[in-house]
Amino acid sequence: MKAFISEILGYDPKQEDLEGGILGVVKAYYGCVEAQGRGTVHCHMLVWLEGGLNPNQIKEKALANGGDLKFQEKLLAFLDDTISTSIPSDPDPDFELELGKIHPCATRGPTESDNTRNVSAAREKDLHNLVKKCQFHTHHPTCYKYWRGKPEPKECRFDLDESNTAPISVFDPETGELTLRCLDGLVNNFNESTIEAIRCNMDIKFIGSGPAAKAIHYYITDYITKTQLQAHVAYAALELAVGRLGEYDANIDEYTVRARRLLQKCAHSMIAKQELSAQQVVSYLMDYEDHFTSHKFSSLYWTGFEKFINDEDRSPECYRSRVEIPQELPEVSSPEDVNAEHDVNSDLDHPVDIATAVHSLETTEEEEEEGGVDEITLILTTQADLRHQQAK
Structure with missing residues (x-):
């Protein structure tokens, strides 16, 4: 990854290189490493280019004065x-490559013998084989695992389909939205120089809209902040569970045996569901990075920060005075009178009246010294209920 960043992206920490790499002059980057279900370690990376515009700026510039056609x-x-x-x-x-029968990802490209015969043809043939093996999508059952059945349309969850094509890239003259060309709906996006260098499947997207930017930021931050069960803790728990559940006791009944087997299956499932592969273990033991960044970041302890701001300057919107219902009620002679009046009101269309008048109680100096009243209290009750309380 370090070679990819320095040689392919051409990132210069001193920002003195004006030529840049295959994407242009890289201003910043951030990538995190993760492992997929089969254990393969890969990297998701955001790259910021020098002079790049944000989605709103692109839209404004594209629509300025009826549309900046040159831009x-x-x-x-x-x-x-x-x-x-x-x-x-x-x-x-x-034209066959010397290692043409081997998967292109397992080779380093055309051999010296291939280049001697025809350099241009050898490189084009190698690129053709790479893209065909790595980027062409074939539908599998996992593509439709979220499909609920008819009448819902059966669509690939990766949004790859033969019909998803666009012959040219265009700007919408009314909305300024950018639609990139797609010549083959079953081929995942790729960059020719990048796939030749890394020799594995890849994806590349242009973040040209607000929703796309939010989606990629959410994905990366969601991954790097999720917690996982530590390996040594998981295996220690499994060892203890297997040891306890495996002890033989002639006096236990069938239900206890079945319960132990269930717990044993749960313990095994707990380990099986962890995203921990051999590649991840080796990467950790070799002290390889789990993320790559061009900048240094400081930790922000949000809870402590929020408490400090709250102590220094409380927000009036968050801390308001308590609100109550005045309980000024007419006198009643006895509980029987209350019950009688309540029975009469029960026959009306609106048998009870909800008290609606409220008044604010200012926080007193004594309450402020004790910490203040940081709540809103609304007490809504019926006249009959209040008269019952007064009669009691």
Whole structure:
């Protein structure tokens, strides 16, 4: 990853290199490492480019004075050159690479013998094989695991389908929304130079809208902040559970045996569901990074920070005075009179009256010394209930 950042992205910590890498001059980056279900370790990375505009600025510039056509053409040309969406053509079906029968991800590209025969054809053939093996999507049952059945349309959850194509990239002249071209709906986005270098499946997206930016930020922050059961704790718990449940006792009944088996299955499932693979273990033992960043960040302890601000300057919107209902009631002679009046009111369309008059009680100096009254209390009751209370 360090080689990818320095050589492919061309990031210069001193910001003195004006040429940059394959995407341009990189201003900043942040990436986190995770492992998928099969254990493969991979990285999700955000890259900020020098001179890059945020989604609102792009929209405003694209629509300025009826649309800045020169800006639109330059941006679309850059994106079309950077993001590829189809399998490159095969330069020569009869031209075979020396290691052509081996999966392209397991090789380092064309050999010296291939380049001696035809450098250009060898590179194009290698790129064709890479994209075909790594980027072309084939539907599997997991694509439809969220499908609830008919009449709901059966759609791939990865949004990859033959019909999802767009011949050219365009700006909507009314909304300023950008739609990138897609020449093959079953090919995941890729960058030619990047996939040749890393030799594995990849994805690349242009964050050109607010929702897309929020989605990617949510995904990364959600992953790096989620907690996992520590490996040594999990295996210690499993060892203890298996030891206890495996002890033989001739006096136990069948129900106890079945209960032990259930707990044993739960213990095994607890370990099986943890996102901990051999690659993750090796990465930890080799002291490899679990994230990559161009900048240093300071920890913000939010609870303590919020308490400090609250102690220094309380927000009047959060701390208001208590509100109560005045309990000025007419006198009644006896509980029997109250019951009689309550019975009469029960036959009316509106048998009870809800007290609606409220008044604010200012916090006294004594209450402030004791910490103040930080709540709103509304007491709504019926006249009959209040008269019952007074009669008692």
